[in-house]
Amino acid sequence: MSAKTAPPHATSFQLDEIQTALKELNLDGWLFYFFRDNDFLARSVLKCPEIHSTRRWFYFIPKQGEPQKLVHRIETGQLDHLPGKRTVYLGWREMEEHLLSILAGAKKIAMQYSPRNAVPYIARVDAGTVELVQSGGASVVSSADLVQLFEARWSEKQLATHIEAVEALRKIVFEGFAEIKRRMETGIATNEYQIQQFIVQGYERYGMVSDSPPIVAVNGNAGNPHYQPSVDIYKPIEKGDFVLFDIWAKLKTPADAVYADITWTGFVGNQVPLKHEEIFSIVAGARDAAVDFVREARKRGQSIKGSEVDDVSRNYIATRGYGHAFVHRTGHSIGAEHVHGNGANIDNLETSDDRRLISRTAFSIEPGIYLEEFGVRSEIDVYLSDDEVIVGGGPIQHKVIPIMAPQSDWQ
Secondary structure, three states, rough: OOOOOOOOOOOOOHHHHHHHHHHOOOOOEEEEEEEEOOOHHHHHOOOOOOOOOOEEEEEEEOOOOOOOEEEEEEHHOOOOOOOEEEEEEOHHHHHEEEEEHHOOOOOOOEEOOOOHEEEOOOOOOHHHHHHHHOOOOOOOOOHHHHHHHHHOOOOHHHHHHHHHHHHHHHHHHHHHHHOOOOHHHHHHHEEEEHHHHHHHHHHHHOOEEEOOOEEEEEEEHHHHHHHHHOOOOOEEEEOOOOOEEEEEEEEEEOOOOOEEEEEEEOOOOOOHHHHHHHHHHHHHHHHHHHHHHHHHHHHHOOOHHHHHHHHHHHHHHHHOHHHHHHOOOEEEEEEEOOOOOOOEEEEEOOOOOOOOOOOOOOEEEEOEEOOOOOOOOOEEEEEEEOOOOOOOOOOOOOOOOEOOOOOOHOO
């Protein structure tokens, strides 16, 4: 998400809701600190307009009462769009004095901080500023769960846009496989980049937009999770090749539409080789085990963390001998401005994401096994409503698609 502008779904600042959340979490306040684009989350939560900013500002929301602004004398208008009392400083000594005065009496303050930098997506405040706040007698805790509440939750309208987007992406996947088949049958040479561009054209046909081109990867390239073809770098697609599509996009309208993100795999032949089927079966099993774990937890009313879901899928793959080949987290939060959102990730590998999975948020589940000769990933999107777990967009993949077989055999 850009550090310079609020997201397109921004409406108005939610002071009452924030103060309610602070009380529920037993926090005395939430302190925002901004300097030279250090914290895009502060800009987004506070709905900051795009204003040139070169000096430090602070905004403190207490659990009750009036918020407090601290701004520099030559940029006094930085927070004029927000409610609260304004205090102006000039020198650093004055800034520290005013800040500690504003925070006086607060014992537990949330900031964009993560202990041991366990969740770097949240860790936007430098250690020195944390030390300054602590010098006044307050303890600093992570704002991770607060950020989720005000950055990651979807409305019912947004959920509807997501489901429509997933359904469209699935159609585009099948159209992409059909295009490969057509080219093979008519003897038209083709490559990863050409099929990637065919998919991009599909976004336009379905009224969608994406923040970057999709992944189309064959054979060994599919063993590189973040491989992307380009006009200069690509491999041909031929009969007997394994093909991976990882595609993500959202509806162009409404403005607050959210992303969908799915991955499917196919084989350019009539019958999928046993090795490909075996690896896909393990990956799909890990995917389904993670979803089942989330569903069971929701039925029991149990609060779970993104790291715990990652453990389930990772252990499933590891016990089948491929733990070394699962080289990324199980999933990521899904957002509106970008496909990677600001909620909890399904991760206990790259980070230790101990954020709770909360209602009205969504995330991908996308385990993978990456070998030298080919790689398999199977990706679906999961949304947590207040009372159920929703996997949107119609059927998910249960077998590698035999691209050269009749399309009736693809399901």
